[in-house]
Amino acid sequence: MRPERKPAGEGLLVLEHFLPYRLSVLSNTVSGRIAKCYERQFQLTIPEWRVMAVLGRFPGLTAAEVTERTAMDKVQVSRAVARLKKTARIEQRAVEGDRRARHLFLTAAGHEVYSEIVPLAREYERRVTQDLSAVERAQLERLLDKLTAAAMKL
Amino acid sequence: MRPERKPAGEGLLVLEHFLPYRLSVLSNTVSGRIAKCYERQFQLTIPEWRVMAVLGRFPGLTAAEVTERTAMDKVQVSRAVARLKKTARIEQRAVEGDRRARHLFLTAAGHEVYSEIVPLAREYERRVTQDLSAVERAQLERLLDKLTAAAMKL
């Protein structure tokens, strides 16, 4: 009775082909690299940058809406917002008809930081994907859509 | 007038098409779901499960080799190993000719847990990818390879 009859057999998990594992390695590598960049240059943590990024694209969201859009949790957003307020990268304005929530906006200083980081981020993305053909890029986009949708559903 | 005339304009980052962001959302969603599963059922953290998974596939690795294979850092591995030892899921044996390192193995109890988790992990992966055709699966594999290689190089 051989113990290791089949390498990808029933009871074995081949980690290097296991999707969640591969995604995690890739995502950590990719995000980690850019993070180093804006951490050093702007003293921004990943959650802070994420909040800024989404506010740059959708000014005036509330913290709850930021939470939805970023798949961060609300405590994480709350703390990122607090730090960003303290460093004057964002500001808050009242929400008409709801005194619990506040609209969030990048300040002028926030915009400045944002517009410095965006090209860096773009450039980094470009480098990571530079070996992909146009076709492969389209495939990637499509696959990410499908996988994300499927993962959300479970 | 279309609202999104220049969707990828110079100064704007369209988060929902930005690769690092999409990878992060997908990876967190995917890993998070399975993690919940073995956290509840077996009191295993993500790093612990990762160490077990790699030891299930490659019995006898040292902590340093686990570190290499998992893209975790060595402190993380050290702590996961400490916990797994305490919960008797793994055991250590001397390395011939090097008294610093020790070979790591799943115990019988560890194997039991492992062989219960593997089918769950498999099933979960199957569900996430069930909407993909065979061709798409191959594309995915290929794209992950390319992206991971590119990210590592930077």
Next chain:
DNA sequence: TGATAATAGTTGCAATTGATACTATGTTGC
């Protein structure tokens, strides 16, 4: 109305993490 529940956001505390430094052992080159 008023009681109950839901939502926005914050805070406190315990657990986890990350960076750094440390011990012990091994290797290299002179």
Next chain:
DNA sequence: GCAACATAGTATCAATTGCAACTATTATCA
């Protein structure tokens, strides 16, 4: 054989996180 350096793994301490509880406000509905 012995400095100087490298490696395996652990410990320490501050910073970050995650969970649950909390305040304040708004919504529901009998």
